[in-house]
Amino acid sequence: MRDEPAPSDPVVAIYATALPRVYGYLLPRCGSTSLAEDLTSETFLAAVKASRQGNLTEVSVAWLVGVARHKLVDHWRGQEREQRSLAATEPLVDNIEDPWPEWLDSEAAYAALARLPVPQRAALTLRYLDGLPVAEVADHLGRSVHATETLLVRSKAALRREYGEESRHAR
Amino acid sequence: MPADPLDALRLPTVPIEPRSEFADGLLRQMQSVDAPPRRTTPTIRYFVTDLDEAVQFYQQQLGFELELQPNPVFAMLYRGDLRLLLSVPGAHQGGHTLSDGSVPAPGGWNRILIQVENLDATLEALHRAGVHFLDEQPSGVTVRQVLLADPSGNPIELFEPARGYHERTR
Numbered sequence: 428m429r430d431e432p433a434p435s436d437p438v439v440a441i442y443a444t445a446l447p448r449v450y451g452y453l454l455p456r457c458g459s460t461s462l463a464e465d466l467t468s469e470t471f472l473a474a475v476k477a478s479r480q481g482n483l484t485e486v487s488v489a490w491l492v493g494v495a496r497h498k499l500v501d502h503w504r505g506q507e508r509e510q511r512s513l514a515a516t517e518p519l520v521d522n523i524e525d526p527w528p529e530w531l532d533s534e535a536a537y538a539a540l541a542r543l544p545v546p547q548r549a550a551l552t553l554r555y556l557d558g559l560p561v562a563e564v565a566d567h568l569g570r571s572v573h574a575t576e577t578l579l580v581r582s583k584a585a586l587r588r589e590y591g592e593e594s595r596h597a598r
Numbered sequence: 599m600p601a602d603p604l605d606a607l608r609l610p611t612v613p614i615e616p617r618s619e620f621a622d623g624l625l626r627q628m629q630s631v632d633a634p635p636r637r638t639t640p641t642i643r644y645f646v647t648d649l650d651e652a653v654q655f656y657q658q659q660l661g662f663e664l665e666l667q668p669n670p671v672f673a674m675l676y677r678g679d680l681r682l683l684l685s686v687p688g689a690h691q692g693g694h695t696l697s698d699g700s701v702p703a704p705g706g707w708n709r710i711l712i713q714v715e716n717l718d719a720t721l722e723a724l725h726r727a728g729v730h731f732l733d734e735q736p737s738g739v740t741v742r743q744v745l746l747a748d749p750s751g752n753p754i755e756l757f758e759p760a761r762g763y764h765e766r767t768r
Contacts, residue, residue, distance in 0.1 A: 439628055446621055447613035454614055464620050471628055479633045492611060527603035536607055555602075556609040583604065 437486040438474045445488045446471075449495045456499060456552055458541045466502060470495045496557065500567045503549040510545060525587055539589035547582035554579060643683040645693060645704045646750040649673055652684050655749050659729055660712060677712070704750035717742050717758035740764065 438445075449470055454463040474494055477483050540548055546568070553564040565575035615621070646652035653673050656662040662675040662682060671686040671693065685693035687702045695701045714720045717736055721744060725731075732745040732753060743757040759765075 436628070439625070442625060442628065446624075447615050448611055450616045451614035452611045455609060464616060467616065467620075468624050468627070471624055472631065475628045475631045479631055531603055531606045533607055536604075540607075551604070551607075555604045555607040558605075558608050586604075 436475060436478055437483065438471065438478050438491075441486060441488060441491075442471070445491045448488050449491050452492050452495050453499060455537070456556060462502070466495060466498045469498045473498070496553075496567070500549065500553070503545050504569070507545045507549075525591065527587065527590075536586070536590055539586055539592070542589055543582065543585055546578060547585050550575065550578045551582050551586060639681045640679060641681040641683065642710055643685055643692060644710075644748070644750075644752045645687050645702045646684050646748065646752070647686065647704060648749060649684060649686055651749045655729075656682065656684075659724060659727055660754070680710070682710070704748075704752050707753065709745070709753040709755050711743075711755045711757055714756050714758055717744070717756060720756060 446467070450463060450467050453466050453470075454460070457463040457466065470491060474483070474486065474491060478486065540551055543551070549568060550564060553559045553567055554561065559567070561575055561579070562572055564579075565572045568575060568578075570578065644652075649667070649670060649672070653664055653667060653675070656675050656677075657664055660677065662677045665674045665676055665681075667673040673684045675682045675684070683692065685702070687693045687704075688695050693702055721736070724746065730747045730749075732747055734744075736742040736744050736758075738757065738760070740760055740762040741757040742760050743755055745753050745755050747753055
């Protein structure tokens with residue numbers, strides 16, 4: 428029986444480089460240090476477990492950021508399940524949408540985004556902050572492309588309203 | 599198509615160092631993740647007088663898959679997780695004569711057990727194929743079982759769980 432210490436793990440080997448990237452991806456999207464730390468831990472521990480089981484062929488920083496994105500989406504989906512009753516009573520968005528201003532105050536927009544309900548926040552984060560195509564957003568959220576397009580339209584309208592509130596307060 | 603104004607929200611990942619207590623703690627946790635226990639393969643050796651005949655029997659009648667047959671006196675077969683080694687007595691390491699002069703031989707009473715889903719249907723197929731049965735009627739408590747023999751006379755028990763069957767609890 429061999430019981431040697433594990434040889435240097437490929438995830439541990441790139442930890443120093445990958446940690447600020449993974450945390451830097453999560454923190455602005457989570458809006459809270461404690462959540463960003465939790466999801467960072469989940470990301471690295473899941474990667475190490477997969478690696479110890481010999482399930483990984485290639486470990487890279489980009490791959491770990493992808494794992495982090497999955498963990499973030501899982502977190503949102505868990506929240507969404509808890510809040511389903513809330514989301515159901517949310518008022519329908521009217522179709523009239525104010526045009527966006529020429530120059531978008533992105534700080535105000537991020538602040539407005541943070542106040543949106545989870546499914547809207549998730550859709551907009553993946554679509555715009557991460558720049559994913561709609562089909563990939565749909566995959567992450569476990570919805571059809573059509574349902575995701577509808578969700579994005581509603582989410583943008585909601586963000587526009589919140590953004591209007593935000594800039595009014597800022598003035 | 600006009601540009602989407604929200605494209606301005608694109609947020610490239612900028613590296614951010616977390617608290618060092620957090621970074622160190624996570625690294626320690628990662629280093630303490632254990633490798634899963636190494637899986638080993640349950641293995642049994644049977645002695646057979648005619649290797650080709652035995653290999654055919656285990657493949658055709660009992661659903662084993664041939665992994666290796668590197669020479670005329672040894673073969674390795676698998677059925678699920680079970681590895682079965684077939685050796686011709688006296689010819690090869692594994693089948694070699696012991697220092698006291700005794701030579702391994704097929705037969706005896708110890709046997710492998712093979713669980714089947716539908717014992718009656720399995721028996722019918724084996725009867726049709728002309729397999730030699732050591733007992734005729736299924737018997738047993740908590741399982742139904744029958745005993746058959748491979749062409750060299752090694753017993754093999756087939757069983758089907760019945761009422762009160764005990765499955766592993768841990």
